[in-house]
Amino acid sequence: MTHPADPEFPEPTHLPFTLPRLGWPEAVLLASIPLAVALTLAGLTLTGAFSNYTFIDPGLLVTRGLPIARVIHDGAAAVTVGLLLLATFVLPGQNRVPGIASYSQWSAARWAARAAAVWAAAGIAVLVFTAATTIGVPVTDERFAKQFLFFATGIELGQSLLVSVIGVLVVFVTLLVSKRVSVIAFAAAVALLALLPLALSGHAAGSDEHANAVDSLAIHLLGVSTWVGGLIGLILLRKRLGRDLAVVIGRYSVLAAWAFVAVALSGLINASLRISSPADLLQSYGLLIVVKSVILILLGLAGFWQRQLIIPKLRKDPADHRAFIRLAVTEVVFMAVAIGVSVALSKSAPPVSQGSVAATDVQLSLLGFPFPEPATIGRMLTAIHPDWAFLGGAAVLAGCYLAGVVRLRRRGDAWPVGRTASWLVGCVLLAYVTSGGPGVYGQVSFSTHMIQHMGLMMFVPPLLVLGAPILLALRALPKRHDHSRGLREWMLVVVHSRFLRVISFPAVAGILFAGSLVVFYYTDWFEFSLDTHQGHVFMCLHFLATGYLFFWVIIGVDPGPQRPSYPLRIILLLATLAFHAFFGLAIMSSDTIFAIDWWHALGYTDDAALLADQHVGGGIAWGAGELPVLFVTLAVVRQWITSEEREAKRYDRNAARTGEAELLAYNERLSALAVRDRDRDRDRDRDLS
Template sequence: MNALPNDRTGLPRPKIRPHPALPAGVAGALVLLALLLPLLQGEEFYASLNRGYPGVFTAVATSVLRTVAWLGAVATLAQLGLLCFFGGPGYAAGDSGRAAARRAAGFAVVWGLSSLLLIGFIAADNNGVPLNWVVSSSFMVFLDTTQAAQAWVFAALCAAVIVPALLLWQTWVSRFVSLVLLCSAVLLTVLVGQVSVGADHDFASDAAGFAVPAALLWLSSLLGVYWFLAAGGKLSAQGFRRFHVMSWICAGVALVGYAAVAYQGLAGNAPTDSSYGTIFLVALLAAAGSALLAWSNARQFNRAMAEQAKVPAGYRWRLTALLGLGAVFLGALLALQRTIPPRYLLVQSTQENFLGFSIDGARSFIGWLLPGRANVLFSSIAIIAVLLYLLGVRTLRNRGDVWSKGRTISWLLGWLAVYYFTSSVWAERSPGSFGLHMMGHMGLNMLAPVLLVLGGPVTLALRALRPAKPGAPSGPREWINALMHSKISLFLTNPLLVFAIFVGSYYALYFSPLFELGMRYHWAHQAMNLHFIISGYLFYWIVIGIDRAPRPMPYIGKLGFTLAAMPFHAFFAVAVMSSTTIIGENFYRSLQPDWNTDFKADQYLGGGVAWAAGELPLIVVVIALLTQWSRSDQREAKRKDRRGDQGLDDSLDNYNDMLAALSDRNRPQPEQPNRDAARQGEQ
């Protein structure tokens, strides 16, 4: 057994050398699978979807390019994971880190070029026409009507941002932002695919929102660490621990999330009744096996660390097995892109196609106020945020530190508001009514953020988290500090930008086609709700936030900042109430809920809600701001009094000395003798 790396005892780092050719062999096998699958399926696959056959070239090229894009994304994330999470400060800032950043940029180029080519190929494949039809005819028409092609446009644009960012800025923040941007782009290509079809697709889409990033982090961490060790790299003990924890947690989240996606796609059928279910079963078994093996590796590693500081026997082969299970999982996911879910073959209503569920039916007054269909995404985020916050409070109390109960209550109420405004009965039915939608908008944009910023989550995290040990990879505390002091945070908290987003988004969203886009697709509706929360949080963070903002403002500036926003809300509400054009009319007429037939009156109600719910919270914020201002002045006065009592404040003495000097300057001076007259007298 090899000596285990131990940052505390200074033991040598291990020489774990897995076979370097295995990742290349895995990638080749996946590309071969992508090449053979459309050849084996032939025209039957497209006929079952009522599409024309686009030809062998288009079908094969689309499948291969999609596989290459996924491999490029995972390889990019593998290098970014080493730089951000596993490699440590010496690796990230040294020549090896710069080389890893260049490799990440190179793989991002592969991902970006594949995404760029997929725009046309996906448009042709999804419409069942050869590629030359798309190129020679009106390309923009195909692009405008093919949502999947639009998602790959976003992926190509993200690659165009990531590549120069990795080459020009060698900072942790630039690499982390690149990682988040890449995961978001890959997630969007999934959300516009199979998970967006049929009844309950809202559950499947939200589950994919957790499963896809988790799968990407799991697969990329496996590839990154395997690659790093195969090239002769040596991870620290903390790096190994973090790799083990990330592997089994992310594999477990991917398992649960994709199980929910499979359940929705199977539409009640047994997994073995269709090729879709069988392939999904293989993927889930691979994820479960990887999660269990990673958890077992973590336990053995910790035991070896505690007992003899040795690498567990057979660790190299278990690492190879983890990579193999990850390859099986990724291959199954790629094969599912060419497999028809049973859900596709069922007839769905218009409301189910747009929303995933029906919103018809009468409700009592009390029924409208009760919890309704759960919004999986925001309910899960709320639960995680509350648990992490309470864990931080408990950590402080165990140390004997004090944390304000008011801040804790404010944080809990804020996430309770998020849950209610996304998962109540009227939130469930808000897609069918502009007035109900506006209630949710005001709650997520004006109420919940006020409560959340008063919770002071960043301050709590910085107090509860311990700094990383010297030489060890940076931890969450260092990550938060880096983000808070980054140029990106300075840019995002620029008062002019925050004001423009907070106020201008009302006009840009509701008086443009963006609103109907946000209501028509579940992923876009969730993104819109997320925008409401984030834009409101940034605005109120600057004004009344407990956490210190990257761009602090004086209280007089905060007051003017808040008062300046109030007229814009009133103007927007008046414009909505007086408009003769129904906002999102085509969408509402497509849903046609049986309880909302007068769209004009409903829009007038929405404008009234925007006026009342937009002005009242701002007035409350002004009162809270004035209270904070007064308390700040009182604290400053007490601080000066204490310094004066201790003899540390000499400002009063300096002031008295200045008055004395001015008094001496104005006092008449005694007359001086005339020296010339004296001289004449002497003569």
């Protein structure tokens, strides 16, 4: 695809990259960096954060360098993520060389590579300065090098920062070696993942409600980076987009709206965990929250103004983008102020203590919430402790699905009510398993943990699979016509990919589904999921994903690789049920207590009681698989019967349309075979006589 901004664009694989002329928008963007730094230092002075180094002072370089490096780090991260998301989902593509990025996509990727280099350098500086702050030793001290190595590899805070830096370096190298759109999308995914470990380096790590604090901070980082970085990317690429600018801004505005909601809700959760009453908003820390909230509201109004007034005007006259640029640059300046305030907040002590409560309440420090009353059937059904990340995810899944159904019906297309009901029940069950009784008691005992595990693996996935979400999305989402890849196009790429063909092969899907049980419980992964929040989240996502994949192969109706025959599906189900029974019996007969250190840390000292509870959990693993497998087996039989009926109806329609030409041709072939056999028998009899 050729764009007005590059009429001589010859071949997307061989292009010199030239830096754009530095105009006033780029100059303002550069000036936003020292503005954010100045506001960060002013905010830290206001909250008295610099006075916390009275007893252990790592030096002026560290105390002032850490917030400065963090501002540059966050800004570069936002630019990297925003540009890569634009290239992946928003910018127009080309079709002359399949799979290769267009000029605008390639330009965004090159800018992202440069931003990733700055992000990595700033990340290293943040890692070094954070180590010096934690250890209390200046970086110039001869003891620092040895202690830094231990901090980066042996302490969770250092490990999270190191993992983030490694992820950024992977992004940088990936963008240098390939110009394929799929590789750019991979780099975007890695860049988003590189943001997540940073949530463990804030106030959230060891405090009360640390799970929700870490999750909300992670969502906040993702939303801010998408929103801010995408807008900066549009400013940098405005001249390369030409007449496509209006379409691109319209697509970005949808992405920005989702980011705005994520930032607002996650910020609200974060603030509620760090202030105890409205009176705290009058303190220095609370005033920074108020400033950030006011900026968020103003940015939301600016986004609404842009969507309602500026984008329609730009569509009428694509060459006149001055109003958009003025508003966008103004938004970025306010965003820079918000970033500066955010860094100051992250390095200041909030009114509510965010320190570890292990000295006063070990169970609270381990769980992140008060230890619940002993589990009963009633409490398992009624207990609630919101896991806001999974609750929000379930709500988004249900809302988007209903929006797709409404869109289909408005244009006159039907969608089975059973699929909608199955999907919604699956979303409700997901919310219950993560925030209801199984979520409350999942870390308290082995048996209740197994209830949560079986819910995530055996009950939620088949309900979601029967909802056929991919088929609904492909029918409801609009098709792109500029060779870019929106959500619909990426879904098609994934469902027809070689990777999905491999993992959806019945044996592979079965091994991932059943084999991960053994790996999870007979390695340190189980205790890791109990002892750390990231381990718990990874456990939930893994068993949801492997369960969804397995049941998608068995009963899925979404488009994708060819599925096995119906008899083979039933055999696979029976084999899975047998494995679950064997796995449950193995746990019931085991004399080794899994994750014994965790249970002892919670205060359980009776090993015999722990082993008895583990045996109960094994019985749950054995019995919990029977009901969903029976349900899925009935679904397979029903699909088998209906497929035969559809095939019969198809045959009847074809016969009516062709005058039973297929049957006549078949009979003619049989007659020809009969004549051939008769002639052969006659010739053989003549030879014998």
